[in-house]
Amino acid sequence: MQAFLQRANRFLDMPIGLPARIMLLAATALIVATYFFPLWNLTMFAPQYPEGLRLDIYSYTLVGGNNGQDVKEINVLNHYIGMQDLVNESFTEFQWMPFVIGALGLLVLRAAVHGTVVALVDVTMLFVYFGAFSLWSFGYKLYRYGHDLSPEAAVQVPPFMPPMFGGAQIANFEVYSYPRPATYAMAGVIALLLAALFLTWWQRPTGELPVAADRG
Amino acid sequence: MDRTNRVAWSRASALLVLALVASQCTPSQPASRRGGSGVQSDAAVAALKTYVAPGDLDEYYMFSSGGHSGQIYVYGLPSMRHLSTIPVYTPYPATGYGFDDDSKKMLGDLTWGDAHHPALSETKGDYDGRWLFINEMNGRIARIDLRDFKTKQILGPVPNLHGNHASSFVTPNTEYAMMATRFSRPVPNRVVGIDKYATEYKGIIAGVKIEPASGEMSLAWQILMPPFDYDLGDAGKLASDGWMFFTSYNTERATGKLEVTASQRDQDYIAAVDWRAAEKAIAEGKFDTIGGVKVIDPKKVPGIVYLLPCGKSPHGVDVSPDGKWIIGSGKLQGVTTAFNFEKIQTAIRNKDFIGEEDGIPVLKYESIKDAEVAVGLGPLHTQFGPDGWAYTSLFVDSAIAKWKLGTWEVVDKAPMSYSIGHLAAAEGDTVSPDGNYLVGLNKLSHGRHLSVGPSQPESSQLLDITEEKMKLLYDAFTEPEPHYAQIIKADKIKAIEVYPKEENKHPMAVWDLKDAGVTRNGKNVLVKMIAVRSTLTPTSFEVTAGDQVTVAVTNIEQTTDELHGFGLLDYNINLVIDPGETKTVTFTAKKSGVFAYYCTNFCSALHQEMQGYMIVK
Numbered sequence: 001m002q003a004f005l006q007r008a009n010r011f012l013d014m015p016i017g018l019p020a021r022i023m024l025l026a027a028t029a030l031i032v033a034t035y036f037f038p039l040w041n042l043t044m045f046a047p048q049y050p051e052g053l054r055l056d057i058y059s060y061t062l063v064g065g066n067n068g069q070d071v072k073e074i075n076v077l078n079h080y081i082g083m084q085d086l087v088n089e090s091f092t093e094f095q096w097m098p099f100v101i102g103a104l105g106l107l108v109l110r111a112a113v114h115g116t117v118v119a120l121v122d123v124t125m126l127f128v129y130f131g132a133f134s135l136w137s138f139g140y141k142l143y144r145y146g147h148d149l150s151p152e153a154a155v156q157v158p159p160f161m162p163p164m165f166g167g168a169q170i171a172n173f174e175v176y177s178y179p180r181p182a183t184y185a186m187a188g189v190i191a192l193l194l195a196a197l198f199l200t201w202w203q204r205p206t207g208e209l210p211v212a213a214d215r216g
Numbered sequence: 217m218d219r220t221n222r223v224a225w226s227r228a229s230a231l232l233v234l235a236l237v238a239s240q241c242t243p244s245q246p247a248s249r250r251g252g253s254g255v256q257s258d259a260a261v262a263a264l265k266t267y268v269a270p271g272d273l274d275e276y277y278m279f280s281s282g283g284h285s286g287q288i289y290v291y292g293l294p295s296m297r298h299l300s301t302i303p304v305y306t307p308y309p310a311t312g313y314g315f316d317d318d319s320k321k322m323l324g325d326l327t328w329g330d331a332h333h334p335a336l337s338e339t340k341g342d343y344d345g346r347w348l349f350i351n352e353m354n355g356r357i358a359r360i361d362l363r364d365f366k367t368k369q370i371l372g373p374v375p376n377l378h379g380n381h382a383s384s385f386v387t388p389n390t391e392y393a394m395m396a397t398r399f400s401r402p403v404p405n406r407v408v409g410i411d412k413y414a415t416e417y418k419g420i421i422a423g424v425k426i427e428p429a430s431g432e433m434s435l436a437w438q439i440l441m442p443p444f445d446y447d448l449g450d451a452g453k454l455a456s457d458g459w460m461f462f463t464s465y466n467t468e469r470a471t472g473k474l475e476v477t478a479s480q481r482d483q484d485y486i487a488a489v490d491w492r493a494a495e496k497a498i499a500e501g502k503f504d505t506i507g508g509v510k511v512i513d514p515k516k517v518p519g520i521v522y523l524l525p526c527g528k529s530p531h532g533v534d535v536s537p538d539g540k541w542i543i544g545s546g547k548l549q550g551v552t553t554a555f556n557f558e559k560i561q562t563a564i565r566n567k568d569f570i571g572e573e574d575g576i577p578v579l580k581y582e583s584i585k586d587a588e589v590a591v592g593l594g595p596l597h598t599q600f601g602p603d604g605w606a607y608t609s610l611f612v613d614s615a616i617a618k619w620k621l622g623t624w625e626v627v628d629k630a631p632m633s634y635s636i637g638h639l640a641a642a643e644g645d646t647v648s649p650d651g652n653y654l655v656g657l658n659k660l661s662h663g664r665h666l667s668v669g670p671s672q673p674e675s676s677q678l679l680d681i682t683e684e685k686m687k688l689l690y691d692a693f694t695e696p697e698p699h700y701a702q703i704i705k706a707d708k709i710k711a712i713e714v715y716p717k718e719e720n721k722h723p724m725a726v727w728d729l730k731d732a733g734v735t736r737n738g739k740n741v742l743v744k745m746i747a748v749r750s751t752l753t754p755t756s757f758e759v760t761a762g763d764q765v766t767v768a769v770t771n772i773e774q775t776t777d778e779l780h781g782f783g784l785l786d787y788n789i790n791l792v793i794d795p796g797e798t799k800t801v802t803f804t805a806k807k808s809g810v811f812a813y814y815c816t817n818f819c820s821a822l823h824q825e826m827q828g829y830m831i832v833k
Binding site: 069072073076080154155 | 748749750773774775821822825
């Protein structure tokens with residue numbers, strides 16, 4: 001047991017190689033890219049809306065299609081079933097998400113420069129946790145929107161869960177919900193972090209690893 | 217049976233056969249109608265050429281004058297579908313036109329107009345899709361903005377000019393739209409006996425200046441003319457740019473039973489106006505002010521107007537696409553005359569005159585005409601295709617003649633059903649006609665449609681003119697009265713579908729439900745109302761009998777086709793507000809009691825719930 005922990009410690013203290021560092025730099029670039037693309041998209045078609053109503057969700061804002069008009073239209077329609085307005089103010093996520101993404105980006109950059117496996121493991125864990133939390137939060141938000149319906153609404157519909165991934169028929173609307181480039185970029189970041197980790201593991205010296213103290 | 221009997225029988229049968237044959241010789245229809253009606257139309261080919269599949273768009277807009285309906289009707293070509301009606305001179309409850317404060321003010325005391333000749337704005341002699349002008353007999357001219365297909369300005373009734381028929385032809389860069397008198401009267405208007413018609417009554421030709429950026433019209437100048445009936449016009453272009461041509465009849469200066477008294481002379485006139493010279497004369501102060509208008513008297517200011525003799529009682533005068541020929545059609549004869557613009561200029565330079573009318577020189581017919589084209593009976597109006605093709609409508613012959621500029625050869629005739637007035641070819645009065653579609657604007661339809669009683673619609677017939685022979689494609693039935701139409705390529709018009717919120721500068725507009733409500737200032741009550749699916753906010757308001765009430769309704773929708781109405785019962789109030797638009801209506805709350813208002817323009821699943829009450833105490 002003692003030997004395993006020592007080996008693990010030695011691995012964690014190991015410096016990472018140049019290819020892995022380049023991967024981390026690429027991951028940083030992907031993180032920057034997430035600011036410029038939406039994370040998720042909801043598109044709704046109905047007979048009256050053959051072009052579809054589109055809603056792009058960024059890490060910091062909602063953007064409706066057709067110069068923002070689509071999100072207003074979605075809200076006009078949703079008021080009939082007593083759904084709350086989709087407005088930036090009701091998304092607390094938009095206030096902290098961009099900062100968290102930025103902080104994580106800096107941590108990835110730190111791992112690339114500082115260059116130890118431990119830094120890489122830390123940031124990978126944080127990123128996976130952040131990703132999982134964000135997905136849960138998004139799902140929970142959709143659930144609340146579909147369930148917190150005003151009892152006074154003109155049209156009473158049973159509470160529903162809007163689709164998170166894939167399509168669903170809700171009343172006269174075909175609703176499609178899919179991740180957009182920023183989410184793929186996030187997934188790419190996690191993939192790059194894991195790849196960097198595994199690469200370092202496979203390329204570790206086959207002999208005895210130097211202990212941290214030996215590094216002087 | 218003996219031989220005699222056989223002979224008798226065979227003779228009898230022969231007689232019977234002869235009688236039968238003879239009875240078949242008397243046709244039940246004229247030759248042109250037998251074996252099909254009107255132009256031979258290959259139904260399948262015609263169907264394919266005019267079929268615009270559901271959801272597909274037409275290739276052209278046609279703006280057709282609504283005549284005494286006072287409106288403009290918009291059609292799509294080649295389907296000939298009626299797309300919309302633009303109210304201009306007549307209230308139109310369907311869009312609330314003539315009920316809100318602004319349009320009521322624009323219409324003034326007149327709730328009727330006789331709209332005649334639409335004129336699309338032009339740049340370098342080609343339609344530019346910005347504005348549409350249309351004249352009206354009560355001395356008015358209107359501008360429609362093609363960005364939103366709404367009437368924006370009505371100018372007039374202008375002083376001095378009476379019966380604005382020869383209008384609203386625009387110049388090649390939309391410098392001017394024109395107006396001219398049909399019913400001469402004393403200028404300025406006063407009581408003068410009809411016996412003094414020939415000397416004391418006057419015609420007027422007027423230039424309406426168009427502001428290049430905004431399209432705003434203003435009356436720039438008038439020219440005092442002899443008391444003829446001015447009928448139609450066209451602006452010179454390219455070679456003849458700077459000139460304007462008007463036909464005139466009753467150059468007899470007759471009164472009474474004009475159908476006889478005004479048809480005595482074999483020739484009447486086309487008035488050729490050098491409008492740049494008129495502009496210059498005004499700038500040099502060579503005018504009299506009559507009724508507040510700058511009026512040029514050609515007797516005192518020569519070199520502005522000339523008269524071209526033209527075949528009996530001409531109707532249409534049309535300038536060829538290159539501007540070299542002026543085609544004048546005497547409606548009571550069988551030929552149309554092609555005048556050569558170069559020769560007109562030479563005759564003016566050489567003072568090749570045969571006389572004058574109230575100081576206006578009359579040019580010598582033989583010196584200025586290139587040809588008399590034997591198009592057929594009752595030529596009215598000419599449109600053009602590319603490669604020198606010309607199409608002249610023949611009212612009496614009920615047909616269209618196709619002929620060629622330069623060779624003056626008539627190559628085809630297409631019967632029309634029936635009694636064609638004007639005709640409109642695709643961009644057929646511009647410097648570059650398209651040469652694919654031609655629409656005959658017929659005065660009579662004579663039951664070529666399901667019977668709708670005695671008040672029959674007019675007919676507009678679509679022809680294919682891409683080949684040597686004209687082919688009838690489609691009959692459409694139009695509301696009265698398509699005097700003229702223009703056909704413009706659809707992609708030249710860039711229309712909006714909602715009024716953007718940022719552009720709404722209306723002082724009474726409100727966009728937030730919190731701001732809707734009632735404010736009172738003495739007896740003046742202002743109700744700022746918001747219309748959005750599916751509530752009119754406020755949902756009720758109280759006023760006192762005798763209050764002056766202004767309701768300002770803002771439709772805060774920004775979604776295509778989400779129109780809302782505001783109908784107030786028993787008060788004759790009916791607004792329709794487009795997305796992003798604010799309209800106001802001001803009225804005195806005379807009747808007390810409770811009055812419902814509601815959304816008249818179906819908007820949503822809860823449209824029926826979109827209602828409220830005005831309580832008048």
